[in-house]
Amino acid sequence: MIAQIRGQITALTVKSAIIDVNGVGYRVFVTPQALAGLEINQTYTLYTHHHQREDAQELYGFLTADERDMFEKLLSVNGVGPKSALGVLSRARVLDIVKAVQKNEISMLTKVSGIGAKTAERIVRELVGKLDGQFVMDSISGTAGGNDDADVISALExxxxxxxEARTALADLPKEIKDPAAKIKAVLKNHGQAK
Incomplete structure (x- = not known):
């Protein structure tokens, strides 16, 4: 299983990015938000889910481990495939999905193409109690993604x-601040608390 790849973006399409890893180009399906944050000829680490079917192998990539972990939690629900799971993450942030599941708000989930009321109810039923504080703590502490700025940007979002705003605030920080958690704290101190 391919859990993470690091390489240079060589092409972007409507739904995917091509990332060159030591001369091999991998097509990685990503959310529109991730696409907006990627730039050609820049190097990124993507946290991936390697999805295998009888007729295809696909990589789904995320800027944070939290997003990948949520994607995999969604895939664990009967009737939810990778395109639907990616659709959920395209419409909502990880914390919003956690809140929707905890509050039994299926309306947010039914806005995703391919997810009807029954599937949304199944998602809530099967994931309630399985989405602990991991997602909140990882995004704020920086443990989900090492020291990549993409993780800091995601946490700020x-x-x-x-x-x-997150990119600008990050660019304004002194270069000696390396720790992701310290970067987040510095941004919040310099630019005010959460918006």
Missing amino acids: QLGYSAA
């Missing part, structure tokens, strides 16, 4: 910043 979960705190209410737009991707552009």
Whole structure:
């Protein structure tokens, strides 16, 4: 199983990115939010899920381990495939999905193409109690993604910043701040708390 890849983005399509890892180009399906944050000729680490079917093998990539873990939790639900799981993550942040499951709010899930009321109810029923504080703590502490700035940006987005605001705030930080948790704290201190 391929759990993570690091390489240079060589092409972007509507639904995927091609990432060059030591001369091999991997097509990785990503959310629109991830696509917006990727730039050609830049190096990124993507946390991946390697999905195998009888007729195909596909990689689904995420900027944070939290997103990948949520994707895999969604896949564990009977009747939810990778395209539907990616659709859920395209419409909502990880913390919003956790809240929707905890509060039994199926309306957010039914907005995703391919997920009807019965599937949304099944998602809530099967995931309730399985989504502990891991997602919240990982995104804020930085343990989900090592020291990549993409993880810091994702955590700031979960705190209410737009991707552009998060990138700008991150660029304003002194270069000696390396720890993701320290970067998040510094941004919150410099630019105010969560938006």
